[in-house]
Amino acid sequence: MNDLMPVGEADYTDADFQRVQQIAREQAGIHLPITKKALVYSRVSRRLRELNHASFHAYLDFVTTPAGQSEMQKLICALTTNVTSFFREKNHFEHLETVVMPQLAAKVRTGKRGRLWSAACSTGQEPWSIAMSVMTAFPDATSHDLRILATDINTDVVAQAAEGVYSAEETEGIPSGKKSQFMEPSGDGDYRFNGPIRRLPAFRALNLNASWPIRGSFTAIFCRNVVIYFDDDTRERLWQRLAEKLEPDGFLYVGHSERVSCANQCGLIQVAPTIYRKGL
Structure with a gap:
């Protein structure tokens, strides 16, 4: 006992x-x-x-x-544990805004599609942070075929994330300019994402270790603080599958305590401690 x-x-x-x-x-x-x-x-x-x-x-x-x-x-x-915050690991969002988005914006302006994936979105702070970074770098993003897929195994937190409503305390990590631009008070001291930004993310329940009913590939994938729950074999299979879903020259962002041990086999090049680029 x-x-x-x-x-x-x-x-x-x-x-x-x-x-x-x-x-x-x-x-x-x-x-x-x-x-x-x-x-x-x-x-x-x-x-x-x-x-x-x-x-x-x-x-x-x-x-x-x-x-x-x-x-x-x-x-x-x-x-599963759902601990997250807005703009967690800020360097990832700076990289998204300054490195990824200029090229992605140029591509979708020609009529091509653009897709980003928050692969373990929890209560939504990560995909909404991605959306704010996208809109900051590319204000007319929602006028083009650019979308953010946000998934998590936990159906309850996916539903919560899709609401896009957060307490004042939860929004403290959002820069004031972004908060005033993309959110509005929703009563009881809460804030809600409003306006065109709400059209960017699509929220779905998904088990990363089951089949993925996902078509197409992604310019960037955020899969952070997830593989710490997996054994070595499961980690390597997931890294391989994620790499296969990246476009050539696309980026994979991982958690601060994670690394892609099979990067070479996956065709990934480490460009920063927690950022990997897929080779051409």
Whole structure:
């Protein structure tokens, strides 16, 4: 029995944790080391209470049945962390504005398409930051075939991101000029993205370790602070798939603690500690 389990709470055994490990790996490619055992209890026990299951064993039996498929999605969401902020790792957005956008704007002005991808968008701060950078560098972007795909495995945070509404505290990382240009007060001290910028991002639920119903390629992909949850093999497969979705000379942005270990095999060239360019 797990000695970290609060007295009187749901039964939670080593075998239960191992089942959660297997489910997380098979369903989402998430690697849960033994050090996450208490965290798993904390996160998943909330789901047990909501569904009135007395034990992890009963709950895990349920989520692995056809009737439990929607709950399986909630379980995976409970195991993922959604910590983000506007313009996190500011150098990426400076690079997007000054290096990527001039060439991309010139291309789409000729009638060609332009696509950017926020591959783990969480509650939306990343894709909305991308959108603000795009509109700053290319004010008439929405008059052309330029769009931002924003995806996340967690359906709840995708829905929240699509609303584009944030508290005053959450918007503190947005430069005042951008905030006044792209947002409006929406009551209760919140702010909402408004105007043409709302046409740029399209929000979708997507499991990065499942099939991708995505056509075409991208000029830039942001996939940051995601692969830290995966094992080495899953990481390398994801880097390869992302590289395949990049246009030649396109850019991949990764998290500050991440690196593409298989960059050469993926045809990627590291141009900064967390920025990679796809070779021509």
